Amino acid sequence: METVVGVENSDEWKFEESGFFENSTSSLSSPKYIADPVVYKLVRVECDGRFVPATDDEVMEVEDFLVDDKTEMLVDGGKNAECSSDDGLPSEMLQLDSSEGLPHSGNVKADDEKLTSSLEEVVPSSALIVDENCKNLSGSIEELSKPSDEQPDSAPSTSDVCNNQKPDFYKLKGEICLDNLSIKELHEFFKATFGRETTVKDKLWLKRRITMGLTNSCDVATTTFTIKDNKLVNKENEESCKNAEGSVELEVETINNSNNSPTNCDAQMEDHNFVSGKRFNESVEFDFETEDLHAEQRAAKRVRKPTKRYIEELSEAESRDYSPKVHSSAKHVGFGSTSPKSCLRPVKSVSFNERIMLTRLDSLGGSGVQVPCVSRIRRSRPRKNIKALMRFHPSSVGMPTEVVRKALAVPSSRPDSVLMNRVSESISASEQIEPLLTSDAENDKQCSAIDRVQTGKSLGLKQTDSSEDTSDDNITTVPTVKGGMRRKHHRAWTLVEVMKLVEGVSKCGAGRWSEIKRLAFASYSYRTSVDLKDKWRNLLKASFAQSPPDEGMNSRKHASVPIPAPILLRVRQLAEMHSQMPPNLGSNSSLGGVSGRSSVHETRSGYL
DNA sequence: TTTAGGG
DNA sequence: CCCTAAA
Numbered sequence: 001m002e003t004v005v006g007v008e009n010s011d012e013w014k015f016e017e018s019g020f021f022e023n024s025t026s027s028l029s030s031p032k033y034i035a036d037p038v039v040y041k042l043v044r045v046e047c048d049g050r051f052v053p054a055t056d057d058e059v060m061e062v063e064d065f066l067v068d069d070k071t072e073m074l075v076d077g078g079k080n081a082e083c084s085s086d087d088g089l090p091s092e093m094l095q096l097d098s099s100e101g102l103p104h105s106g107n108v109k110a111d112d113e114k115l116t117s118s119l120e121e122v123v124p125s126s127a128l129i130v131d132e133n134c135k136n137l138s139g140s141i142e143e144l145s146k147p148s149d150e151q152p153d154s155a156p157s158t159s160d161v162c163n164n165q166k167p168d169f170y171k172l173k174g175e176i177c178l179d180n181l182s183i184k185e186l187h188e189f190f191k192a193t194f195g196r197e198t199t200v201k202d203k204l205w206l207k208r209r210i211t212m213g214l215t216n217s218c219d220v221a222t223t224t225f226t227i228k229d230n231k232l233v234n235k236e237n238e239e240s241c242k243n244a245e246g247s248v249e250l251e252v253e254t255i256n257n258s259n260n261s262p263t264n265c266d267a268q269m270e271d272h273n274f275v276s277g278k279r280f281n282e283s284v285e286f287d288f289e290t291e292d293l294h295a296e297q298r299a300a301k302r303v304r305k306p307t308k309r310y311i312e313e314l315s316e317a318e319s320r321d322y323s324p325k326v327h328s329s330a331k332h333v334g335f336g337s338t339s340p341k342s343c344l345r346p347v348k349s350v351s352f353n354e355r356i357m358l359t360r361l362d363s364l365g366g367s368g369v370q371v372p373c374v375s376r377i378r379r380s381r382p383r384k385n386i387k388a389l390m391r392f393h394p395s396s397v398g399m400p401t402e403v404v405r406k407a408l409a410v411p412s413s414r415p416d417s418v419l420m421n422r423v424s425e426s427i428s429a430s431e432q433i434e435p436l437l438t439s440d441a442e443n444d445k446q447c448s449a450i451d452r453v454q455t456g457k458s459l460g461l462k463q464t465d466s467s468e469d470t471s472d473d474n475i476t477t478v479p480t481v482k483g484g485m486r487r488k489h490h491r492a493w494t495l496v497e498v499m500k501l502v503e504g505v506s507k508c509g510a511g512r513w514s515e516i517k518r519l520a521f522a523s524y525s526y527r528t529s530v531d532l533k534d535k536w537r538n539l540l541k542a543s544f545a546q547s548p549p550d551e552g553m554n555s556r557k558h559a560s561v562p563i564p565a566p567i568l569l570r571v572r573q574l575a576e577m578h579s580q581m582p583p584n585l586g587s588n589s590s591l592g593g594v595s596g597r598s599s600v601h602e603t604r605s606g607y608l
Numbered sequence: 609t610t611t612a613g614g615g
Numbered sequence: 616c617c618c619t620a621a622a
Binding site for chain 1: 609610611612613
């Protein structure tokens with residue numbers, strides 16, 4: 001039995017490492033540190049723990065994998081291209097074929113055909129929609145943007161807007177203003193955005209991080225953090241970005257070159273320029289999240305001996321995000337991007353629950369500390385049928401747990417208070433050795449995924465739930481009286497997720513939830529298409545509800561961050577485009593004033 | 609299996 | 616979120 005794992009090796013791919021380490025210590029606030037310092041080399045780990053160099057095929061697979069990654073960055077638009085250039089990538093990687101506005105990288109070779117076609121699939125469709133509605137949009141946007149404004153444009157003492165001590169950062173005339181937020185607020189915002197806590201105290205870091213998440217861009221200024229319509233304002237390079245992205249005009253955006261001037265906010269509202277709109281790039285956001293872990297550590301302290309927990313978390317993040325073992329890695333899935341040649345190595349060849357001890361040169365404070373790294377296999381809850389089975393044989397629960405755990409020599413790292421989880425994990429682990437135990441559902445999926453990959457048509461399906469585990473470790477499932485299983489914890493929707501959803505709807509149209517699920521939420525396996533639908537329903541409600549999460553509840557104590565007005569605005573636009581406005585609340589929402597507030601028990605659909 | 613809608 | 620009917 002053997003497995004392919006990633007091992008750090010800083011020599012393998014020149015362009016990956018070039019220039020990084022020089023920068024890593026000095027430029028925490030520079031876009032340069034976006035690149036991940038770790039470069040993997042493929043090796044096989046035999047049962048006895050020996051490392052065996054990977055075969056060329058394997059290496060190739062991963063190379064494609066990486067190239068795709070880079071390509072996606074390019075696809076993401078000009079901003080990233082610039083960013084990438086800072087990373088010292090070969091210039092050929094950065095060239096865009098201006099005739100098509102599509103990336104043609106010398107490194108991409110065969111793959112870029114597929115990529116290109118997939119892009120063409122996506123881009124024109126959005127362009128179509130836009131073309132049809134561009135006029136309407138331009139008209140309605142101004143209309144719509146008003147009701148969502150608390151204060152009319154009558155110069156809301158712009159200094160207030162940006163310099164207020166307690167600004168309503170989420171609805172400043174449709175912008176998100178991260179400036180002047182307290183650390184605590186930033187932490188909240190961070191959590192709402194990424195669904196993950198952070199301990200970083202560095203305001204600048206937090207702001208950049210959030211901004212990057214919200215803009216899906218790594219090109220974030222270090223001076224001011226005002227996000228409008230999911231994009232950062234105050235970009236000098238917007239022009240070039242627009243050109244690079246072609247003529248897809250979608251969102252309202254303002255060009256504003258002055259930095260943080262008090263007039264910014266006003267000007268932003270008045271000057272409605274249409275620039276290219278969204279791009280779909282999971283990888284960017286995804287990378288951010290994982291990179292957070294690294295940067296966080298760096299920012300948090302100096303050189304601290306990594307704690308056990310750190311090691312675990314780090315490894316978890318990596319086995320989820322970087323390890324080639326995570327086949328058609330989730331981070332490569334997304335709109336406008338495909339991973340035509342994901343790693344095909346079947347899960348079953350992976351030695352289950354074998355904790356491979358490795359070390360990686362972690363750039364802890366740039367000091368190059370050797371950090372042990374445990375690589376572990378997915379831990380996921382069992383599929384429904386398994387759980388259902390267990391439900392009918394509760395008495396046998398204890399047995400399989402023990403047996404399986406012993407058999408697999410799973411370190412009892414966690415208390416057994418969560419027996420169910422334990423069993424779940426063990427069982428899902430056993431699936432990997434004993435295919436007979438598995439329902440064919442998963443196998444089929446894997447096969448079909450492979451098939452699609454081989455036909456080059458793959459959308460980069462993630463390997464069923466290979467990355468689900470870590471992320472859903474926390475959501476325990478609980479048996480209900482009626483015999484059903486219910487997810488115990490509502491997984492809070494993060495801003496990023498909401499944005500993905502909105503984008504997904506704009507691409508695929510509301511209703512095609514499974515499509516959206518596959519394309520935009522492939523890496524969020526805990527969101528079912530039904531979840532998406534429900535969330536959209538809520539978003540709709542929220543967006544048409546009178547002026548977003550209103551002042552009424554002044555209690556600054558909202559545990560969750562309100563959905564930013566610009567997003568709601570977009571939801572509303574999309575809803576109108578799809579003529580799926582909620583009854584009664586039609587376009588008269590602008591006149592109605594405080595018409596009814598429809599539902600008092602409108603709960604908190606306007607929040608995350 | 610996926611969607612739509614009610615609870 | 617869950618459940619279910621209907622497609």
